[in-house]
Amino acid sequence: MVPFSERRDTPQRLVQITLDQVEVVERFAPGFFEHPDQRYADQPFGIGLMTVPRTIYKENDGLFGSINQESWFFHVVVSETYGRSLTPTHASLKYYSGEELLETRTLNKPSLSGLSGVRFATAAGLDEVFDLRFQCSFMTEPPVDKMQVDLTLVAHDGTTLNESLEVTLSRYEPKTELWFPLEGYFVILAGGDFNEHHAQEWSQHHALDILALGPDRQLVSGYAATNQDFVSWGREVLAPADGVVVYTRNDVPDNANPPRVDKESLNKLPDPLWRVGGNSVVIDHGNGEFSFLAHMQQGSVRVAMGEVVKRGQVLGLLGNSGNSSAPHLHYHLMAGDTLFRSDPIPLRFKNVFFDGVAKGFATGPLKRGVYLRANWQ
Incomplete structure (x- = not known):
């Protein structure tokens, strides 16, 4: 049924869309075709933050054995109750060992633009506005076991929103003894x-x-x-x-x-x-x-x-x-x-x-x- 959304990953590429079934609706509710930014302009913002994956594991960076550096990788998925546009303008990444703050790293708007995408709306089925990709590395001692991600977001109407997410980190302990699937x-x-x-x-x-x-x-x-x-x-x-x-x-x-x-x-x-x-x-x-x-x-x-x-x-x-x-x-x-x-x-x-x-x-x-x-x- 129309209306529908069509996303192009390749600019200037011709896309053919075939509809298996078309249903003609005589009347649409007022504002049906309006963009969420306009349709829900009078509603309060509801921001959701989550990580993908939900559980984040650190990996040692050593090639022939463990070294004193480890890395981890995750996305912060940002959603809004009505799907309204949001732009990240500032991020602060705080690294903790227990309750001790080890370091704070900041990212500005151009940096966040390079990390931003919409990666989990199709196959994963998440209702996201955008997500941010973070790759982190730190020394193994003292171990980083927690992060806090602070985001500043600006809405279409200029509203500034500040949101935070705490991220727990761990090292995975295998449960299954795996043998390599080829010989x-x-x-x-x-x-x-x-x-x-x-x-x-x-x-x-x-x-x-x-x-x-x-x-x-x-x-x-x-x-x-x-x-x-x-x-x-x-x-x-x-x-x-x-x-x-x-x-x-x-x-x-x-x-x-x-x-x-x-x-x-x-x-x-x-x-x-x-x-x-x-x-x-x-x-x-x-x-x-x-x-x-x-x-x-x-x-x-x-x-x-x-x-x-x-x-x-x-x-x-x-x-x-x-x-x-x-x-x-x-x-x-x-x-x-x-x-x-x-x-x-x-x-x-x-x-x-x-x-x-x-x-x-x-x-x-x-x-x-x-x-x-x-x-x-």
């Missing part, structure tokens, strides 16, 4: 940092895009023109821990011409929130931790909803389905069974080793661009 050499293509694309989505802050490598650490065996040229293609994807399968998908075609994503075919498939993951599996590990493994080959998923799986069981074959530009495995851990709407959880693996300049167990967060090996023996 042998691999490299992280994306993940392990907060300045890459996964961090823009609710459940994927700690996600990994994984490329399997050959015995000589080779990535491809040809010209990377087909899926079969990639060493990753067809590798067995293994259950990282025991659990119950709560979601599977097996009908998404593989993108045949890397690095091209066949978005035309992808957009015709049902269930748009999940089709981006292609052929995928979600495992409930029974303690508030859920594994999501995505982009497997069409028809290769070997498990079914409700099936009990054991660590190391083959779930499917590594593919190039969904929103994927080359054969790889996407893996992340989340605190619920719903993609795009569940909190992310940091990853720790039992069986991952450094196998390059540095050797030994990888005990911390895995970083992109480092040769690693998963040993299932």
Whole structure:
């Protein structure tokens, strides 16, 4: 039904909108077509602040072991009762260890403009005016366990509003012993940092895009023109821990011409929130931790909803389905069974080793661009 809103991410791009059903309404309520700024101009403002994710975990920045610096990442989502326009003009970030104020950092209007977006209104379904993206780093001692975010907002009519949000920080203690879902050499293509694309989505802050490598650490065996040229293609994807399968998908075609994503075919498939993951599996590990493994080959998923799986069981074959530009495995851990709407959880693996300049167990967060090996023996 019209009216509707249409958002363009690409300026000057022609957008075709097809209406499946049109209902003609003879009369509209007064002010129906007015912008909220005008329609609700006489109403008091109601501002809401929340973080995405709801629970925020700090990650040590060390590559080959812990160092004396850690980082964390979150969005502050700003809502208004009637959806009226708001502009952030000033922010103050206060860092606490217990009740001791360690430091205050401030951001002006131009800085906040660069951090602002509307990232959680579609897939996550949040009723937001805008959100602000904050990436923070601090020394591990004394530990920062709390922040206060103070925002100054200016409404369309010039009204100035001051709002505050307290943010609790912690280090995550894994509940499930995870084993890496591939065997042998691999490299992280994306993940392990907060300045890459996964961090823009609710459940994927700690996600990994994984490329399997050959015995000589080779990535491809040809010209990377087909899926079969990639060493990753067809590798067995293994259950990282025991659990119950709560979601599977097996009908998404593989993108045949890397690095091209066949978005035309992808957009015709049902269930748009999940089709981006292609052929995928979600495992409930029974303690508030859920594994999501995505982009497997069409028809290769070997498990079914409700099936009990054991660590190391083959779930499917590594593919190039969904929103994927080359054969790889996407893996992340989340605190619920719903993609795009569940909190992310940091990853720790039992069986991952450094196998390059540095050797030994990888005990911390895995970083992109480092040769690693998963040993299932």
